[in-house]
Amino acid sequence: MDQVLSSVRNGCRLLKIFLDSPKELGVTELSKKLQLSKGAVHKLLSTLESEGFIRQNEKTKQYTLGYTLLELGTKVLTNHDIVDFSKPFLDQLVSRTNELAVLCVQDSKDAIYVAKEDSLHPVRFTVESFRRFPLYSTSAARVLLAYQPEEFQDEILQEHPLKSYTPHSYTSVEQIKEDLVTIRERGYEISSNRRNTGVTGIAAPIFDSTGHITASVSVIGPSDRVMPKKDEILQETLATVRAMSAQLGYRMS
Template identity: 55%
Template sequence: MRSILTSVQKSCTLLKLFLNAEKELGVSDLSRKLQISKGAVHKLLITLESEGFIKQNPNNKLYSLGYTLLELGTKVKDNHDWAEFAKPSIQKLADYTKELACFCIIDGQDAMYIDKIESQYPIRFNVEAYRRFPLYATSASRVILAYCSPEMIDQVLSQPFKQYTPYSITDPEEMKQRLAKIRQLGYEISSNLRNIGVTGIAAPIFDAEGKVAASISLIGPTDRMTQNLDHWADTVVQTTQKLSRHFGYKL
């Protein structure tokens, strides 16, 4: 059962290389990063270019991501119903608290914000939508991870953690205890774990089958957040519980 097509896999990896690199990349550079010959990379690029997934800058011969990806990405956004479903809720949350309200989903081994309403305060924190990050990294993703299967949790925690700040958790056991505490409380409040001076409050959303599906979080500067911490934790939890019920989840 060898069902992975190597050339297709290579082309996917190639495209994803652009996510954490310069806007434009050259053949030799890609060849080194992918560890395949220049000729092969060139064929990949020609093929992807003919499909609009890649485009070449005629001036410097370098390659960048093509507009077909933008077209497909827009289609993905149009597809997912629950972002539209959750939008009124995070809007209401943001209006009420004046802080950044986010809707976060799990996809494979990663998390991703797929909707957000930004804070209107002059001093504010912001996140990047449609960008993957590890499940252990933020309160928004940890409240999802906490309700995943034990195997899933073990798999995620078996990889080394990126230390975003001096306060980031790096010990798997400590993380496990934190996840247990999330299951006990039903939400999480965390500070300085990914960004110094930033506090997040997050709670999970469950679907009709009782499986965790997404989360909602409130993020902002710690000094402002601490003024209403308990009240806002309540508000976030009530919001997610309402959404879970909308999804058909029974307490």
């Protein structure tokens, strides 16, 4: 694909470097990570700064992400109606299960939690919203992947060299693919210790009026609290996604 504006791409990548870095970065450091000359990086930074996407610390001379990104980020949320739509459902799910409930959507080749409702438990598991993670790593994400065409599933599973998070993470592509089949058959996913040790997730899909999957809902909590109540939580989760799907116009066949 040569239909790409190289400097714009560089600007985007520069910004994304900050996602996995300390809050401030210098020109030299950025030029190494981007493999660009210091001069080029400096021009990028001043352009981005003049538009409010980057800020320079006057004392340290180092650079940080600017407030315009905060404006744009909140706009993404307000644009995304499913977030508002899901709020009352997640609330209810939390009040009935006493565990964290999240809404997970797919964005190109990643999964993201776009809404969450924390449990009121003093000891509670929390997730990081709005950060991408692989479509095979959590139960909510795997539900999304399960309802995608097989070619896409293979593309995802081949691409990454399967990140391993815990001793119980997946080790083979075949293992995941079997699980994806199971998810479609049962209509839900329940799994422990894949992404975080001692944590169990129960997830199910939401469909729209065209029958396509739009998001997934997951209840997540410490395994020793969730496992004893797993049937009850599963029923609540399934009831929730059915209600949500119905409201989106989905008719069960």
